[in-house]
Amino acid sequence: MPQSTPAGPDELALALDRVGYLADEGLATAAFLAARLGRPLFCEGEPGTGKTALATALAEALGVDLVRLQCHEGIDATQALYDWDFPRQLLHLRAGGEDSLYTRRFLLARPLLRALEEAPCVLLVDEIDRADDEFEAFLLEVLSENAVTIPELGVVRAAVPPLVVLTSNRTREVHDALKRRCLYHWLDHPSLERELAILRRRVPGVGERLAEQVTVAVRRLRAAELLKPPGVAETIDWASALLALGRTELDARTAAVTLGAVLKYREDADRVIAAGLDALIAG
Ligand SMILES: Nc1ncnc2c1ncn2[C@@H]1O[C@H](COP(=O)(O)OP(=O)(O)O)[C@@H](O)[C@H]1O
Ligand SMILES: [Mg+2]
Secondary structure: OOOOOOOOHHHHHHHHHHOOOOOOHHHHHHHHHHHHHOOOEEEEEOOOOOHHHHHHHHHHHHOOEEEEEEOOOOOOHHHHOEEEOHHHHHHHHHOOOOOOOOOHHHEEEOHHHHHHHHOOEEEEEEOHHHOOHHHHHHHHHHHHHOEEEEOOOEEEEOOOOOEEEEEEOOOOOOOHHHHHHOEEEEEOOOOHHHHHHHHHHHOOOOOHHHHHHHHHHHHHHHOOOOOOOOOHHHHHHHHHHHHHOOOOOOOHHHHHHHHHHOOOOHHHHHHHHHHOHHHHHOO
16 A cells, blocks of 8 residues: 555544545454555445445545446456457558567456556455455455566566455355455444434535435435435435425425335335324324
8 A cells, every 4th residue: 555554543533524425434444454564454334335335435535546446247357357458469460460468468458457557556356245256266366476477478466456446235145265365344234323423414505404314314214124225325325316396304295206216115104194194204
């Protein structure tokens, strides 16, 4: 990590706060230790609890680039690491080039290789639970070595290890071997106070009363066994929607017509409406 690495968790929390990310003590400590000890940080939690945003905020707070590897079903080493630029190689051949076709300039660096080459940086490996076992094993190898071997070129080793943030929405368990390599942190939905603070920060125009009503209503929705409980993103979206409508207060009627900002499943909306929107915003 760069010279500017904060001296402790409090200082990191302050740096994150400055770029608009509010971390509690547990998360600030985990992130600080990951940076200090050079260990990947494995963040697990419900969607919308600020896992992806943490990596973005860390890069900004530490003044380094963010390199993002978005995982998906079927992702493989080629997509994550590098490809040969076949069209350019072909052009080179046609132009009568005689030197090797397998040099760095014909290599297309994908996120993992870029992170090794560009470090210090923050490497976000987002939603690792979407990838398969084989990819996980491959990733573990790269993260253990902070280096990769490209047969035609040799070893590429990071000058300093990137600060790695892995996230999982826990659609499946990630293997112990990968977790053992990492520091682990579970991100919960924020406390009422923290979520209010996040809302004030992210939607500056929102009045105190509306902010409180929205935050309390979202907490009730989270407690209501829905298919997709709302995350912080939905709290922000809902408040922004109400603000755009010029509302300073949340009533049942307004809640009914703006529910789509916070609930994204028809069954969830039906259920909440059946239970009564008055109950949702009461108090
Ligand atoms: N602690 C936080 N401080 C500031 N913004 C947050 C925080 N947690 C979540 N957010 C905001 O909530 C939204 C959803 O967060 P995101 O990182 O996408 O969630 P996840 O990756 O866990 O699904 C983002 O707009 C993010 O900026
Ligand atoms: Mg995410």
